[in-house]
Amino acid sequence: MSTGHAKSIPPKVWGGVALVAIALALLPFVAALAGQAWVRILNFAMIYIMLALGLNIVVGFAGLLDLGYIAFYAVGAYVYAILASPHFGVHLPFWIILPLGAAVACIFGVLLGAPTLKLRGDYLAIVTLGFGEIIRIFLNNLNAPINVTNGPQGINLIDPFRVGAFSLAKTDSILGITLSGPQKYYYVLLLLTIGVIVINLRLQNSRLGRAWEAIREDEIAARAMGINTRNVKLLAFAMGASFGGIAGGIFSATQQFVSPESFGLFESIIVLAMVVLGGMGHIPGVILGAILLTLLPEVLRYTMEPLQHALFGRVLIDAETIRLLVFGIALVVIMLYRPAGLWPSAVRKRELETGTTK
Amino acid sequence: MTPPGTRPSLLVAKGVSKRFGGIHALSDVDFTIDKGEIYGLIGPNGAGKTSLFNVLTGIYDADGGVFEFDGKPLIGLKPNQVAARGIARTFQNIRLFQNLSALENVMIGRHVRTHAGVFGAIFRNRATLAEERAIEKRAYELLEYVGVAKRANSLARHLAYGDQRRLEIARALATDPKLLALDEPAAGMNATETQDLKRLLEDIRRDGTTILLIEHDMKLVMSICDRVLVLDYGRKIAEGSASDVQGDPKVIAAYLGGEVTLNLKRA
Numbered sequence: 001m002s003t004g005h006a007k008s009i010p011p012k013v014w015g016g017v018a019l020v021a022i023a024l025a026l027l028p029f030v031a032a033l034a035g036q037a038w039v040r041i042l043n044f045a046m047i048y049i050m051l052a053l054g055l056n057i058v059v060g061f062a063g064l065l066d067l068g069y070i071a072f073y074a075v076g077a078y079v080y081a082i083l084a085s086p087h088f089g090v091h092l093p094f095w096i097i098l099p100l101g102a103a104v105a106c107i108f109g110v111l112l113g114a115p116t117l118k119l120r121g122d123y124l125a126i127v128t129l130g131f132g133e134i135i136r137i138f139l140n141n142l143n144a145p146i147n148v149t150n151g152p153q154g155i156n157l158i159d160p161f162r163v164g165a166f167s168l169a170k171t172d173s174i175l176g177i178t179l180s181g182p183q184k185y186y187y188v189l190l191l192l193t194i195g196v197i198v199i200n201l202r203l204q205n206s207r208l209g210r211a212w213e214a215i216r217e218d219e220i221a222a223r224a225m226g227i228n229t230r231n232v233k234l235l236a237f238a239m240g241a242s243f244g245g246i247a248g249g250i251f252s253a254t255q256q257f258v259s260p261e262s263f264g265l266f267e268s269i270i271v272l273a274m275v276v277l278g279g280m281g282h283i284p285g286v287i288l289g290a291i292l293l294t295l296l297p298e299v300l301r302y303t304m305e306p307l308q309h310a311l312f313g314r315v316l317i318d319a320e321t322i323r324l325l326v327f328g329i330a331l332v333v334i335m336l337y338r339p340a341g342l343w344p345s346a347v348r349k350r351e352l353e354t355g356t357t358k
Numbered sequence: 359m360t361p362p363g364t365r366p367s368l369l370v371a372k373g374v375s376k377r378f379g380g381i382h383a384l385s386d387v388d389f390t391i392d393k394g395e396i397y398g399l400i401g402p403n404g405a406g407k408t409s410l411f412n413v414l415t416g417i418y419d420a421d422g423g424v425f426e427f428d429g430k431p432l433i434g435l436k437p438n439q440v441a442a443r444g445i446a447r448t449f450q451n452i453r454l455f456q457n458l459s460a461l462e463n464v465m466i467g468r469h470v471r472t473h474a475g476v477f478g479a480i481f482r483n484r485a486t487l488a489e490e491r492a493i494e495k496r497a498y499e500l501l502e503y504v505g506v507a508k509r510a511n512s513l514a515r516h517l518a519y520g521d522q523r524r525l526e527i528a529r530a531l532a533t534d535p536k537l538l539a540l541d542e543p544a545a546g547m548n549a550t551e552t553q554d555l556k557r558l559l560e561d562i563r564r565d566g567t568t569i570l571l572i573e574h575d576m577k578l579v580m581s582i583c584d585r586v587l588v589l590d591y592g593r594k595i596a597e598g599s600a601s602d603v604q605g606d607p608k609v610i611a612a613y614l615g616g617e618v619t620l621n622l623k624r625a
Contacts, residue, residue: 199480206479206486207472207493210458214466217455224415224449226441226470226533235476 028186038298039182043254045294046189047247052274052290053200053283054243059272060281061209062236063216065125067268068112068132072241074139074263075108076101076248078149081258084159087150094161098249105245106238108135113237117230120219132268139260154259158252161188169256185254192250196243200283203239212236213281277334279341288343300326365392368537368568369414374423376406376413376592383409384592386423391537396559396569398583398600400576402612406592407572408450411541415447416440428536442470446535448526450542450572454514460525461510464497467532500528504558520551527558531567538562539570544578556582580604588612 031038055069079101083092112131116124143151160169160181168184203209211232214222223229252258270293278289300323308315317325334342369391376384384406391397399407412418414425416437425432427443435443446467455463472493478486501507504524509517517525523543530538543559544552556578563569573579579586580600588596588603590612596603603609 202482203476203479207469207474207489208476208479210462210466211469213458213462214455214469217457218453220417220437221449221453221455222466223437224417224441224447224453225467225529226438227466228436228438239476 024190028183032180032183036180036182039180039186040254041294041298043182043185043189045291046186046193047251047254048271048274048294049193049287049290050196050243050247050250051271052278052286053196054240054247055271056240056275056281056283056286057200057203057212057243058236058240059275060286061204061212061216062233063212064233064236065121066128066237066240067125067265067272068128068130068135069240069244069271070263070265070268071112071132071135072105072108072244073248073251073267074135074260075105075241076245077252077258077262078139078155078248079104079245080249080252081155081158082148084253085155086157087155091159093163094159094249094253098246101249102242102245105248106242109237109239109241109244110234112241113234117233129265129268132263132265136260136263139263149260152260154257154261156257158256158258160256161185161253168253182254189250192246196246197283197287204283208232208235216281273331277331277341279344282341282343282345285341285343285345289341292342296330297323297327365394367391368393368428369570370426371414372424372426374410374413374425375421376409376418377421382592384413384420384589387589387592387594389587389594389597391568391570392584393568394563394566395584396563396571396582398579398586399570399572399589400574400579400586400603401589401595404591405589405612407589408541409592410589411447411539411572414440414539415445438470441533441535444534444536445539446530446533446537447539448523448530448541448543450545452522452526454522454526454529456515457513459511460501460506460514460517460521461494461497463514463525464500464528464532465493467500467529468493468496470533497528497532500531501525503531503561504528505554520547520554523547523555524558527562531562535567537568537570539572541572542574543571544573544575552578 028039028042031042051069051073054072055066058064058066058069080094080097082088083090083097083100084094085091112128116127119127139149140152142149143153149155160167162168166172168188169181171178171180172184173179211222211227214225214227215229215232219229251262274289274293275286276289277293278287279285301319304319304322304326305315308317338344367390371387371389374384374387375382387406387410389397399410401407409418413420414432416432416435416439419434427445430443432440432443432445455466458466472489474486474489477483478489498507498510501510504527506517506521506524506528509521514522514525523546527538527540527543530540540559544555547555552575559569559571559582571579571583583600585598586596586600586603587594588606588609590608595608595612596606598606
């Protein structure tokens with residue numbers, strides 16, 4: 001039971017923390033040796049960590065299966081795109097739009113949550129899936145009568161994170177160290193991701209986190225114990241959506257381009273896969289799931305064609321196809337051999353062990 | 359045992375009715391529970407005991423009648439509002455939060471008496487930390503009170519059956535109830551466990567909580583309840599002290615079956 005009491009932390013732990021910190025600080029330089037593309041992939045991994053942690057609140061903690069989660073990512077991304085691009089000629093600074101995007105996504109979370117309060121399981125999944133599609137179709141078609149989203153073409157030339165003349169999109173030299181755009185974003189994302197992780201850890205070990213878990217375990221008992229399940233569920237949707245909104249805003253700024261294509265059902269399913277595969281409800285597991293599912297397809301993309309060349313002398317199956325194939329097989333194998341996820345919470349692990357010995 | 363009516367009443371039910379389609383689960387049930395008593399609710403299977411619990415705790419809406427609790431009506435309240443008013447319950451088929459520890463189960467019971475929200479959870483201000491400590495301390499005390507403190511960190515699902523029943527009582531007590539409604543707490547317990555339960559219920563009453571008890575173990579009911587209400591087919595057929603009710607011909611007929619006697623006569 002960790003309830004966040006101030007505990008004395010042994011020096012060994014501080015040593016470990018320091019090592020991890022140094023490794024994280026050097027990572028973008030190591031990745032850059034393989035190309036700036038790998039730094040971008042690292043940045044994507046962090047965006048996906050935020051998304052997966054947000055979805056984990058809804059699915060992992062509160063036990064509400066949400067298949068339309070990517071809609072909140074889309075909302076955050078479009079809020080950023082509309083308020084910081086030549087599309088409407090509005091250029092607000094990122095430190096205003098990011099919280100605003102989170103707030104708008106939060107409102108959408110409540111909008112989705114309110115009508116689905118009485119639904120659970122499969123039924124909830126279907127409704128949320130529909131919600132995700134509605135948002136995507138809106139984005140696709142909201143270019144008339146007033147051109148809000150620019151339809152399928154998407155919004156281009158979105159402002160990067162910028163403070164005065166200092167832009168995160170350009171290469172700069174700071175204290176004699178040359179930092180590329182993606183490398184600068186890496187550090188900003190790292191700070192935001194750590195913030196999101198800390199908030200999630202604190203939420204889990206709180207009165208609210210326990211109420212979420214109570215609803216997941218037994219909603220009727222939770223109500224009989226005085227938990228206002230309506231409010232607590234809405235809070236889960238709202239909090240989850242906010243993290244999605246922040247991730248969306250960062251996505252907009254790093255890509256400088258958004259279009260409805262980025263927010264399809266497949267994305268929702270990938271984020272859900274990160275949560276389930278990592279270990280539902282267990283924050284370190286979800287982070288691991290997000291990192292693996294971001295990196296694995298990229299590694300396969302860069303290795304499959306050279307591998308076939310080496311083995312057969314020519315490319316038999318193109319990388320894109322085999323990448324999805326291997327990815328799918330990997331998911332099936334993991335779920336077969338580690339049904340509670342790669343890194344389940346101690347609780348679920350115990351559950352599983354007793355399940356097999358019975 | 360104190361005679362009825364000498365203590366102020368805690369719960370007054372007037373004409374409570376509940377129908378499921380054409381079935382009258384409860385028809386026109388009246389009763390009064392006094393502060394500080396253990397009030398038994400008995401009757402054959404399907405008599406409407408659990409339905410009465412569900413109507414009382416807001417899980418079902420009543421089709422007619424009113425409950426007055428602690429001087430104020432309980433009408434149209436949701437289960438969480440009923441819990442906030444001071445009625446806590448356990449369930450016939452234990453409904454613990456199975457994958458959470460025993461301690462966490464009881465800590466969740468404190469939810470309704472505590473306040474920390476999103477802000478407190480994220481910023482962990484002093485008030486929230488103090489509240490968290492108080493929740494954990496109280497939860498641990500309650501586990502000791504019911505006798506499952508040794509299993510505080512075990513998952514609820516891994517507790518022995520009797521311990522699960524006790525844990526459910528601890529979780530209900532964590533809501534600081536004025537009325538504790540227990541749905542067959544002795545079901546599935548052996549004689550020793552039932553004796554322990556009896557002592558626990560007496561302790562709870564002594565410490566000031568009124569108890570409404572559904573139970574099939576007649577020995578327990580007769581030895582512990584101040585008064586007993588007997589339901590049959592959703593109707594109240596008798597009310598009074600344990601010994602009065604035991605001798606009531608209508609109660610005997612309900613339990614042994616009136617029709618059986620008739621058939622025997624014919625044969």
